[in-house]
Amino acid sequence: MNRDEIIETINHILVEEFEVNESVIEPQADFRESLGLDSLDYVDLVVIIEETFGVKLVEADFKPIVTFEDFYTTLENKMNAK
Template sequence: MVKEEIIDIINGFLVEEFEVDGDTITPEAGLKETLGLDSLDYVDLVVTIEANFGVKLGEADFIGIDTFQKFYDLIENKIKAKG
């Protein structure tokens, strides 16, 4: 899976399931500020990532993930590591 597909899938479910304005999702935008998610929403986000990409995410994975670009990179690296 190429990065563009990963980005399209992530942005798609953020808009559809989390009701995020698609225009606010840019690589340099702040993840936490843009999404405005509470702790339960983050659980839903992790479950959605696992369902869409088959990768597991833990709390430690989110350390330092403050932009959408870093989030996309995290998911891409998890997919590559999964093999």
């Protein structure tokens, strides 16, 4: 899966599963602030990402994530490492 496919899939998940307005999903937008998810939503997001992409995400993976671009890069790096 290339970067564009990763971005498209993540954005689709956010819009469809978490009812995030597509207009707030911008590469440099603040990831947490834009999503407005609660802690249970983040657990659901992690489960869906793990099932969809076949990678394991841990809490430490989210610490450096500030923007959507950071999230895409983190996931891409995890996929390339497996």
